[in-house]
Amino acid sequence: MAEIIANIRWFPLGPIEGPKEPIKKEDLDDIARQYGVSISLEDMRGAVLEETRGKAIEEITQHIVTVSAGDEEAFRGVIRALVKKYRAPRTTYATLGSDERVRRMIAELFDEEDGWY
Numbered sequence: 001m002a003e004i005i006a007n008i009r010w011f012p013l014g015p016i017e018g019p020k021e022p023i024k025k026e027d028l029d030d031i032a033r034q035y036g037v038s039i040s041l042e043d044m045r046g047a048v049l050e051e052t053r054g055k056a057i058e059e060i061t062q063h064i065v066t067v068s069a070g071d072e073e074a075f076r077g078v079i080r081a082l083v084k085k086y087r088a089p090r091t092t093y094a095t096l097g098s099d100e101r102v103r104r105m106i107a108e109l110f111d112e113e114d115g116w117y
Contacts, residue, residue, distance in 0.1 A: 007097035019086035088114035
């Protein structure tokens with residue numbers, strides 16, 4: 001099976017919109033080892049031109065977690081683990097950068113695990 005790659009974005013805008021706890025590379029490494037996948041973390045300022053909660057997105061730091069898995073079962077497991085640890089991101093940009101099939105899969109898992117829709 002082809003590699004499944006997802007980009008998931010959290011905007012740290014507060015207790016409702018942001019992750020439940022700080023996203024740390026060490027925690028992501030532990031989850032990656034548990035599921036046999038690759039996870040990377042990038043903190044990026046801006047990247048999309050819009051407004052969120054009265055602030056320009058260019059002024060807000062995003063935490064972009066990239067997940068790469070060799071099979072769907074491992075991918076689904078790691079997405080569930082991320083949602084349990086951090087909660088599903090609350091923005092429409094949460095899966096920006098992922099292909100459409102993966103975006104649908106993520107949305108389904110976010111909804112199952114965190115009532116995303």
